[in-house]
Amino acid sequence: MLKNPLLLVAFIFFFLGSSAWSQQLPKNPLEGRIVFEKEGCLSCHAVNGTGGTTGPDFGKQIFSGDNYDLLSEMWNHSEKMLLVMARTRTKRPSFTGQDFRELGEFLYFIRYLGQPGNISAGKRLFAGKECIQCHSVGGAVPGKIALDSLKIYVSPVHLAQAMWNHSNLMRRRGVRRGIKLPTFSDNEFADLTAYIRAASSLKSEERIYSYPGSPTLGEKLFKEKGCYYCHVEKPVGPNLDRINTNESVTRIAGIMWNHSGKMEAAMKTMKQPYPSFSGNEMADLISYLYFRGTPKTAGSAKLGEQLFKQKGCESCHEAGNRFNAPTVDRLGPFHDKDDFLAALWNHAPRMEELLLAKGKKPPVLMPNEVKSLYLFVDAKTKAGN
Numbered sequence: 212m213l214k215n216p217l218l219l220v221a222f223i224f225f226f227l228g229s230s231a232w233s234q235q236l237p238k239n240p241l242e243g244r245i246v247f248e249k250e251g252c253l254s255c256h257a258v259n260g261t262g263g264t265t266g267p268d269f270g271k272q273i274f275s276g277d278n279y280d281l282l283s284e285m286w287n288h289s290e291k292m293l294l295v296m297a298r299t300r301t302k303r304p305s306f307t308g309q310d311f312r313e314l315g316e317f318l319y320f321i322r323y324l325g326q327p328g329n330i331s332a333g334k335r336l337f338a339g340k341e342c343i344q345c346h347s348v349g350g351a352v353p354g355k356i357a358l359d360s361l362k363i364y365v366s367p368v369h370l371a372q373a374m375w376n377h378s379n380l381m382r383r384r385g386v387r388r389g390i391k392l393p394t395f396s397d398n399e400f401a402d403l404t405a406y407i408r409a410a411s412s413l414k415s416e417e418r419i420y421s422y423p424g425s426p427t428l429g430e431k432l433f434k435e436k437g438c439y440y441c442h443v444e445k446p447v448g449p450n451l452d453r454i455n456t457n458e459s460v461t462r463i464a465g466i467m468w469n470h471s472g473k474m475e476a477a478m479k480t481m482k483q484p485y486p487s488f489s490g491n492e493m494a495d496l497i498s499y500l501y502f503r504g505t506p507k508t509a510g511s512a513k514l515g516e517q518l519f520k521q522k523g524c525e526s527c528h529e530a531g532n533r534f535n536a537p538t539v540d541r542l543g544p545f546h547d548k549d550d551f552l553a554a555l556w557n558h559a560p561r562m563e564e565l566l567l568a569k570g571k572k573p574p575v576l577m578p579n580e581v582k583s584l585y586l587f588v589d590a591k592t593k594a595g596n
């Protein structure tokens with residue numbers, strides 16, 4: 212069992228400092244870590260190595276989806292999870308709607324944080340990506356631009372932002388010296404950041420964290436910086452709905468950097484100013500790209516009506532049933548989808564018990580089926596109330 216759950220908090224704050232999230236989108240995706248700890252998930256599931264090892268690590272086996280996905284995952288794995296819980300005498304988790312919403316936001320957010328950087332991988336990249344041709348770190352080298360002062364910036368987004376802002380100068384020098392500027396993938400921005408911070412000759416212990424970014428501020432920047440112009444208004448760039456931005460902050464920073472060359476060229480032709488970023492702007496923009504990239508589960512009330520029969524819900528939830536299960540129009544009412552998902556999850560033990568008595572197993576529920584059931588029940592309860 213985990214001795215120090217606060218480690219998880221320390222891990223997250225290592226990345227972010229503290230949080231300032233906007234109102235409409237998740238107010239604060241870190242809230243859900245409280246539910247994660249309170250309901251005992253952390254004693255079996257780790258986040259990037261911090262936590263229990265009985266279940267999969269949410270940092271490695273990255274969960275990415277909406278709450279229909281989460282419920283489906285938990286529901287379909289519940290048999291094994293429950294066995295372990297019984298063996299370890301762990302209380303079965305139960306949720307309010309708000310708990311479940313926050314839990315989902317938190318788990319979704321872990322993907323955004325990505326993995327911590329690796330210093331030795333960063334050292335290899337510094338040479339392999341030709342940075343070393345023009346830059347030094349760890350001590351001044353004549354004719355090279357020192358990057359030591361970057362040590363104080365903990366977040367890889369700062370490195371991406373600084374490079375973005377200087378990309379014009381970098382590219383020009385590259386052309387002069389016959390060096391092609393590198394592209395980025397995976398966790399490379401984080402690795403380079405880790406290396407620069409470790410190798411820097413700067414004595415300062417000051418640390419500047421990046422905030423997780425505000426998607427609503429990011430949405431504004433998307434217009435102000437001309438992204439909207441090229442990607443929506445006069446679409447010279449691709450439709451961003453077709454680009455996968457459900458990636459870590461570091462990867463999205465890489466996607467942005469990789470396209471800066473072509474973008475710069477397009478901007479020159481169109482006589483648009485090259486956008487530069489200050490403060491937390493790059494993080495804001497990236498968090499906007501991340502949240503607009505949330506995968507959306509499909510579903511329909513019509514399919515839900517069929518599923519309510521096929522999945523055996525109706526066998527209990529019919530008029531005059533002997534289990535005292537409410538008929539479908541008397542379920543709820545549910546404030547929102549998370550309220551429904553929590554109620555569905557909380558009643559699983561009772562349902563399983565009744566089904567087991569009949570020698571049956573609980574139905575498997577895929578995300579689109581969960582959503583369809585919700586849409587069906589919600590329509591029925593609204594009509595019934």
Ligand code: HEC
Nearest residue numbers: 250251252255265266267284285288291292295296301304
């Ligand atoms: C007593 C240990 C235990 C606790 C407590 C626990 N889990 Fe699990 N969980 C497991 C195990 C074991 C699996 C793997 C089951 C399998 O492979 O079928 C699992 C699987 C999962 C999965 C599916 C992951 C995947 O993609 O394979 C999700 C999602 C999940 N758990 C969420 C949670 C959440 C959220 C909580 C807290 C509310 C929680 N679990 C609490 C043991 C636990």
Ligand code: HEC
Nearest residue numbers: 340341342344345356370373374377380381384385390393
């Ligand atoms: C061809 C030469 C060249 C290469 C290769 C190159 N840079 Fe640069 N870099 C520059 C120039 C020129 C500047 C602008 C310096 C200035 O503003 O005077 C710069 C600026 C920067 C800055 C901004 C510095 C600051 O103080 O804000 C960062 C960060 C940076 N580079 C990182 C990198 C990294 C990381 C790599 C390797 C992936 C790299 N550069 C590769 C030439 C290069």
Ligand code: HEC
Nearest residue numbers: 436437438441447448449454466470473474477478483486
């Ligand atoms: C002058 C026009 C222009 C502007 C302004 C512009 N883009 Fe682009 N963008 C493009 C073009 C052209 C491409 C396709 C080039 C390519 O395939 O690399 C592109 C591609 C992209 C991609 C996909 C990259 C990939 O890997 O497929 C993303 C993400 C993106 N832009 C985001 C942005 C954001 C965010 C902004 C605002 C800071 C922005 N763009 C501003 C023209 C523009």
Ligand code: HEC
Nearest residue numbers: 522523524527534535536542543554555558561562565566
């Ligand atoms: C074996 C019988 C049984 C089956 C099968 C069953 N339920 Fe239930 N359900 C109940 C009972 C009994 C209750 C009353 C509350 C309780 O005992 O937990 C209930 C309660 C609920 C609630 C919570 C009601 C509230 O107002 O909080 C929801 C939501 C629900 N069921 C949905 C479903 C769905 C969707 C299915 C099909 C996937 C299903 N049930 C299958 C027996 C069953």
